[in-house]
Amino acid sequence: MPQISDKGRIMPSSPIRKLVPYAEEAVRKGRKVFHLNIGQPDIKTPDVALQAVKNLPNKIIEYSHSAGNQSYRNKIALHYQKIGINVTPDEIMITTGGSEAILFSFLATLNPGDEVIITEPFYANYNSYSIMAGAKLVPIIAKIENGFALPAIEEFEKLINDRTKGILICNPNNPTGYLYTKDELEKLGELIKKHDLYLYSDEVYREFCYDGLKHYSAMNLEGLSQNVIMVDSVSKRYSSCGLRIGALVCKNKNFIDTCMKFAQARLSPPSLGQIAGEASLDVPQSYFDEVYHEYIERRNYMVAALNKMKGVVCPMPKGAFYSIVKLPVDNSEKFCKWILSEFEYNNQTVMMAPANGFYSSPDKGLNEVRIAYVLKIEDLKKAMETLEKALEVYPGRV
C-alpha cells in the first residue's frame, strides 16, 4: 500500500472528533445532548440572505472572479469604510471561508520551517494550516489568571529569530473570549514594525464585543499597511457558517497578487454563498442589537453559573462567544467523555471541547474546557445545571 505523507501523519484530528462517537451513543440512548462544543450559533441567518438565495435567477451557476464578485467586493469595501477600516475593493479577496484566507496567507508568506508566534490557547485549525504550509506555530502562553490578556511584549520578542515571519492574533479571541485593547495592539504593532514581520489578524468575531468595549482593528495600526493581513468571515457575523464565505484584506499589493495566484488555482469562491454574503451586508443594525443582547444575557448567565460551582473558574469574556473554563477534574478530555457516556441528568447531557486541543503542548489545558455559549438561555440553563450535577459526582473530581 502506498504511503501517507508526513503532513498527513502529523495533521491533528479536530479536538472534539474523539468525542463524537460518545455523543452519538448518548443520542442513541435517547438523551438530549447540549452542544457547547462548537461555534455553531443558534441565531437565525438573516432573512435578506436567505431571500437573496431564494431569488436566485434561473441561469447558469457560473464561476465567479477568483477574487470574488466585483459587486460584492465593492459593497464590502464600503462596509469596511463605514466601520473605520479604510480599504478599496482591490485590497479585498473573497475566500472560501475565513479558513481559506488563513491557508492563502500562510502559503503566500511562509516557507517550510518558518515560524509564526501565537498566544495559546489558540483556535486549533491555525495549527493545521501551518502544517499544510510546512511551517510551525510557536506558542506563548496566555494565562487564565490574567483573563487571557496579551502576554508581555518582551515574551514575544524573546521568541523572535531568523525563522520568525509573523505573529497571529485572533481578536476577539477564540477560544478565550478575550478582547485585545488598542494599547495591547499598538505595542504588538511596534514589535511587528521593529522586526518587519507579518501580523495575521483574525477578526471574524469583530461584532461580538461586550460591556461597551469597542473593537480595534489591526488594519488601523499606523505604519503597518504592508504588514497587516486581516482575515474575515460571514460565518459568525451573520450566523451562516455553512456558506463558506470569508475575506482576506490587505493593503500590501505584492501579498494580494500572490494570494490571487493561489485563488486562481481553486478557480472561485462559492457563487451561492457570495449571493447570500453580499445580501447580508444590508442586514439592519437591529439584527446586531438583538444578537448582542442575546449573547450578553447568555454570557452573564453562564459565567455567573459557572463561577458559582465549586472549584470552577471562568474569566469574564469580553468578546466572541467562547470561554476557557477551569474545572475541578483530573483530566478534561476524560471528563468530557464521561459526561457524555456515563452521566445524565433529567435525561440530558453536555458536549464540551477539551481545552487541551487548543494548546500546542500535550501537558497544557488538561483541566480546562472550551464552552461556546451558542444556545438559547433556557437550554444554557439546563446545560449548566447538568454540568453542575455532573461535577458533583464525577469520580475523577479533584
Place this chain on the structure above:
Amino acid sequence: MPQISDKGRIMPSSPIRKLVPYAEEAVRKGRKVFHLNIGQPDIKTPDVALQAVKNLPNKIIEYSHSAGNQSYRNKIALHYQKIGINVTPDEIMITTGGSEAILFSFLATLNPGDEVIITEPFYANYNSYSIMAGAKLVPIIAKIENGFALPAIEEFEKLINDRTKGILICNPNNPTGYLYTKDELEKLGELIKKHDLYLYSDEVYREFCYDGLKHYSAMNLEGLSQNVIMVDSVSKRYSSCGLRIGALVCKNKNFIDTCMKFAQARLSPPSLGQIAGEASLDVPQSYFDEVYHEYIERRNYMVAALNKMKGVVCPMPKGAFYSIVKLPVDNSEKFCKWILSEFEYNNQTVMMAPANGFYSSPDKGLNEVRIAYVLKIEDLKKAMETLEKALEVYPGRV
C-alpha cells in the same frame, strides 16, 4: 516589507490571466468577444438543482459534516454504483470543488520533493496544487500527431525513481479531449501495481464521451483498490461550476482518514452547493442526452471548420469539451493577444487559451491553443469565421 514565500513566488498565474486586460479592452471598444478560453459551459444548470436552492428552508445555514452531508454521500454512492463504480458512502468525501479534492490528495500523499508523473499538456492547476504540496509534476509528452493518446508505458517507467509517488491522469482529458481506452488504463494500472504508486484519476468529464465510446473508470482497475484516488465534481456534469462542489473517492481507508483531517481544518464544504449537488442527482437522462447531442454538434462543426483552415491541425476529441489546436502562427500567446487587441471581424473577436500554459516546459505548445467548445453553435460559427479571417492577416503567420 516582509517577504513573500518561495511557493508564492513560483506559483504560476492562470494561463489566460495575461490576456484578460486585452479582452476587457476589446469589450470597452464595443466588440463582442467569444470566450473559447475557459471551461465554463453555456448549458443551463438543471432546474432540479436551482429549485432545491430556491426551496431552502428558513433556517440557519449551518456547517455540514466535514465529509459532506450524509444524505448526499448516501445518494452519490448509489449514483456511482449505478454507473458501475462500487463504493460506499464512507469511501466518499464531498469537497469544495474537484480542486480541493486534488489539494487534499496531494497533501495527504506527497512529501516535499516527491514526484507525480503526468502526461502533458495538462490542466495547469495540477501544477499549482503540486507546488502547494511542495511536490513536483514530472511531465511525459503526449503528441498531437497521435491525438494525444497515452505515451508508451516504457516511457512512464523510465521516469519512475525513489521520489515518484504516483501518476495523475485526467480522463477524458482536459485540455486535449482525449478519452483513454480500457486497454491503456489497464497497462497503466499494471505499472501502478508494480511500483505500488498512487493513481490520481480526475474523472470530472466522465459524462462527456462521444462516438459511442464508453468511459472506463480507474476505480474499476483490478487489484488497485488501495492505490486509485478518484477526483470528481458537479461543475461540468451539471453545468454548475460556481457551486464549488466536488468529491474525493477512494477505497483506501488510511487515505480517506488522512484527508478527513485536512477536511476538518476547513470545517465543511459549502452547504448551499451541497443542496444543489444532491438535487442534481435526480436530473433525468434526457438532460444528458440533450447535452450530448449539443456537444457532438459543436465538436463536429468546430473540428471540421478548424481543419479546413490552412495550416491548422485539430485532432478529433473523443471526450470532454476541449481541443488542443495547432495554429500556423509564430507564437500562440502573441497571436491570442493580437486577435483580442488588434483584430476584429464584424466587430467580433475571440479569446483562446495559449497552450503553452498547459505544458511544464517553456518551449512547448508555442504554436498551439486550447479551444473550449462551450458556446452555442451560432456563436461557435461566428467565432470560427473570425479566427479564420484573423489567421489570414496575422502578421506573425508561419
